[in-house]
Amino acid sequence: MGAIGRGAVAVVRFVYGFIFGDDWTVAVAVILALFATRFLVVNNLPGWWLVPLVAIVMTGVSLRRMHPAQPQPARSPGVAP
């Protein structure tokens, strides 16, 4: 793979990490909630509650999946946040 190919892969990895991070299910659920909110808005229904609710619930789900009560090791510099 040439330099351009490696650069493209690095960019794709960065964009994926920025949007999806290490738990893609949270991002997908929030994106679906945004679409559902649009549906509520165009039908003149209150939609402000849906995204915060999904974000908070999915955070809890992800926390449980991330580390079922394992101690966190000290983070070393240079690792993506």
Place this chain on the structure above:
Amino acid sequence: LTGAAAVLVTTFLASTVEAIEMTIIVLGVGAARGWRSTLTGAAAGFALLAVIVTVAGVAISRIPIGPLRLVIGALLLLFGLQWYRKGIARVAARGLAGMSEMQVEGPPPVSRGIDPTSFVLSFKGVVLEGLEIAIIVVSFGGAAGFTGTAVIGGVAAIVVVGFIGFALRGPVVRIPRSLLQLIVGTLLTSFGTFWALEGLGMTWPQSDLDIAALVVVYAAAALGYIGVERRARRLVWGVA
């Protein structure tokens, strides 16, 4: 709340999170392998970040505010939720502990000219840690209509943390980065939610006041999750 002060505070705090890592990396490399190549690499990294901020800032300023807030709001929401979740996990696990010092390994430094190892480590540290912040600063500032203020917030954080690291040597590793990450995650998630839904055509019941309401709701949920995580740790590991 969507004014310059909110933009300044949020971008300052967000940049502080990454500036701590940048400073630890540059300090670690410089102390182990010499300062000239390390600082040259850091300067090259900052120059590249400045170009990225300038280009992205000009591009974002040409996008209409409606679609901009939807896209930027969604991006800030998705990214903010990652810091929010990791901040909760780390604060629950480690409290207000800072980061550890960086240990540098590699071939012995060259005595003349530029030491490639120092240069590359320092350059990569600055660019990798700074890229997300450059995007947050530009997008947050652009969506709020205060790009200049956002850039000032970002640069101020790097200057302050850099000064603490270089002049005082030591306290930078004691800054409670996990707590900062949780605070910034909460702010980015709140602003991201507000702007994304506004971009979808929704009118918030209390207008800008609802940003404060979102911050309160997300912060309360974070405190609840921290409590749950700590209880679970005590039950499983028997740690305080």
